[in-house]
Amino acid sequence: MSQKRTDYISWDEYFMGVAKLSAFRSKDPNTQVGACIVSQDNKILSMGYNGLPIGCSDDEFPWCREGDPLENKYLYTTHSELNAILNYRGGSLDGSKIYVTLFPCNECAKAIIQSGIKTVVYDCDKYADTASVIASKRMLKAAGVEIVKYHESQREITFKL
Numbered sequence: 112m113s114q115k116r117t118d119y120i121s122w123d124e125y126f127m128g129v130a131k132l133s134a135f136r137s138k139d140p141n142t143q144v145g146a147c148i149v150s151q152d153n154k155i156l157s158m159g160y161n162g163l164p165i166g167c168s169d170d171e172f173p174w175c176r177e178g179d180p181l182e183n184k185y186l187y188t189t190h191s192e193l194n195a196i197l198n199y200r201g202g203s204l205d206g207s208k209i210y211v212t213l214f215p216c217n218e219c220a221k222a223i224i225q226s227g228i229k230t231v232v233y234d235c236d237k238y239a240d241t242a243s244v245i246a247s248k249r250m251l252k253a254a255g256v257e258i259v260k261y262h263e264s265q266r267e268i269t270f271k272l
């Protein structure tokens with residue numbers, strides 16, 4: 112009888128992998144963010160990526176970062192974490208974990224806390240020095256949300272889509 116495979120991916124690799132794959136759906140030319148929400152018993156509850164709200168055309172709204180606030184992306188994009196929270200239609204997210212490719216901003220931190228998510232597993236923290244992320248960490252810590260840095264495994268998976 113053949114033995115079971117031993118090189119299968121871990122739960123963390125699986126969920127961060129799903130978050131990373133979700134980010135590929137983003138139309139943001141500068142930063143693509145993905146999120147995956149998981150129950151305490153390792154069931155995927157929801158996913159999201161940063162993008163425009165339903166009905167707001169990807170082709171008509173701006174994607175640039177600078178200039179008139181009404182003519183750049185920041186007032187219009189829904190963040191991946193919020194999309195993942197709003198995409199969930201199953202009831203409560205109490206006690207769940209969120210895997211995110213970028214550390215959540217202050218607005219996402221509020222939504223994470225209010226929705227009952229108890230753990231944030233993040234990959235990149237490129238905006239760690241910004242007021243938004245500093246405030247986010249302050250709120251998450253105050254609310255007792257566990258913050259865990261994802262340690263990238265050296266495993267690479269490639270497949271045709």
Ligand SMILES: O=c1ccn([C@H]2C[C@H](O)[C@@H](COP(=O)(O)O)O2)c(=O)[nH]1
Nearest residue numbers: 141142144161188190191215216219
């Ligand atoms: O918590 C967050 C913070 C940011 N995002 C999204 C919002 C934007 O689409 C990009 C950031 O763009 P930059 O050009 O790097 O400023 O990331 C998010 O989804 N979640």
Ligand SMILES: [Zn+2]
Nearest residue numbers: 190215216219
């Ligand atoms: Zn955010």
